[in-house]
Amino acid sequence: MATEVLVPTLGESITEATLGEWLKQPGDAVAADEPIASLETDKVSVEVPSPVAGVMGAHAVSVGDTVQVGAMIATVDAGGAAAPKQEEAPQPAVTRDAAPATAPAEQGSGEAPAALSPSVRRAVLEHGVDPSTIKGTGRDGRITKEDVATAASAKPAAAPAAAPAPAPAPAQGGGRKEERVRMTRLRQTIAKRLKEAQNTAAMLTTFNDVDMTAVIEARAKYKDLFEKKHGVRLGFMGFFVKAATMALKDIPSVNASIEGEDIVYHDYADISVAVSSPGGLVVPVIRDADQMSVAQVEKTIGDFGKRAKDGTLKMDEMKGGTFTISNGGVFGSLMSTPIINPPQSAVLGLHRIEDRPVVVNGQVVVRPMMYLALSYDHRLIDGREAVTFLVALKNAIEDPTRILIDL
Template sequence: MATEVKVPVLGESITEATLGEWLKKPGEAVQADEPIASLETDKVSVEVPSPVAGVMGEWAVKVGDTVEVGAMIATIEAGDGSAAAKPAAAPAAAPAATAGQQAPAQPSSDTPAALSPSVRRAVLETGVDPSNLKGTGKDGRLTKDDVLAAKPAPAPAAAPLPVAPSVAAATGRKEERVRMTRLRQTIAKRLKDAQNTAAMLTTFNDVDMTAVIEARAKYKDLFEKKHGVRLGFMGFFVKAATMALKDIPSVNASIEGDEIVYHDYADISVAVSSPGGLVVPVIRDADQMSVATIEKTIGDFGKRAKDGTLKMDEMKGGTFTISNGGVFGSLMSTPIINPPQAAVLGLHRIDERPVVVNGQVVVRPMMYLALSYDHRLIDGREAVTFLVALKNAIEDPTRILIDL
């Protein structure tokens, strides 16, 4: 008797998703709760587990199809998969392989079920046997980089046969059309909606990073030994931002209809990269956290965004966003607000530049700061005051310690 596999509940207000990848083929053995497919929602990838143990039945939808919550996408047949594991060798009438011929290779049964979607995809693309690899991720789990590093070197290419030249080969002009993922479509829509709705404006300042760099260099080894995480710059900026938000509450507010909602807490959305695009998980109650706890949380978000294992609940809400384009080499930018938030802080790369200090020209590590804000809610004085408060805290980190 076949058991239907249906699209699970995906979260509040999310009614449909796109089938991103099948993780099991028809005829393969499946364990209860083992992921058989990966769905792409507006925010994250979600794995669909098998409700029972058995054999993977027929697929009801194709990769790229849109499916609604509760819709059937496949069936699980009764059995243990032993008969399906050797479809080519079972029939008695099948002729023996002749000399110089080999039977088709069977799919490896050693692939761990716990692999994330991005790691499974890398395994399929490279042909690497994951059972022979040592994982470098948390609790020894395999990462995409582990699989790519074990990819065998390609064999020397044989000399191509002469063919008639095509127009594309002659001109070197090629095109590739790739359908936008649901995540990329949502990002595009939300960012354009933000431009169309908010009266968006950006103000700039720069900050001398000398004190933070010196503190990091002095304490990074002790910090990592005690807390098990590297001391970066984001911990300082998140903590400094939460202090500035208390001083200028309108930057931490939002507009709902004809009302302004002020928040007495700071849930900081931190923009991180994922294989499908930029995602913004939320550090809840960041104003109550230590720098060490903030660094641990950001590190965990970054790793799970790369593996595609962030949860949708972790990306809901947020009262203020910090986007660090400096890790990619950005000198200056005008970040776009993440609705319904009223402001977003953009960080950039650190460059040594000549500045005047106490009447003397000196070289200092400087960073440009950009605050994009909704002018319907935040006026210029408040935006500039926020950036100055942030600048003061970073240039004198003692202010963060004594909440000044």
């Protein structure tokens, strides 16, 4: 008996999604509650579980199609037997977004891994790696774009290959190629929200720099004991989140938002932290970060980063937030003007740490310095308040004892 697979409820105000990937093909055996498809919503990827154990039936929609909540996307034959595996090489998954291309694993005799997502398939082609040799770190062992990049960076230089057989001359010369790929729903939402922020807010960015010497020394001194006690590495974000929550208490307008003609002030600090996922940048929220210890902050951020990579962040974890911190320094950024995450009124940008000459007590010395950037809505936050916020943050980072005694 065929059981229909329906699009599950996706969260408040979310009525549709895009089919991002089929995890099971017709004829595959499936267990009850086993993921059979991945949906892309405005915020996160959501896996669709099988309602029963049996055999995967026909797909009712294709990758890239928009589906409504409650719509039927496939069937599962309850209690059926899986189709026997054929000897020929498996066929690559076909998407609507781009014509199927031959991946390195399909050229050789190795067996290709199951159902690469469109973004991973593109990464495989760009880096020229064999997906059958990559160990996936995503959910259920699936390969992520980060896995492909890691494999590409570890790939040894290719030895000179034997001269291939002469190929027929192409009808037209030149090796210029183009590929048209539909934007994911997450990327469309990111683009829309960022443009709305620019169109709505009177956005301005102010800068400062901070001497990271004290934090680096504290981290080097206590990182081993910290990890042994708390089971998580001591990074820089814990210091910055705690320093930011202290500064937000001193300058409450930076932690506020505009709703119509009202200003809404928050007596709590829910800090949004920008983390990378295979589908793009996502911004989960550390609730009540002002009440947390540095260890609790680091544990929460570490958990967010892992689940963003696996695609298992929940909708509710992305909602809200009163202030955002984005760390472009992990990618090597020297300076930037981050864009506000509406309806928030400010965002802090962190950047790379580099040794620079600075004057201390009349002497030129070399110190590890970082540029800080605060973009803010000038309708609500005055320049004096923005500068005061950055100075308070700078003071806490340059003297971390202030964080311990709330000064």
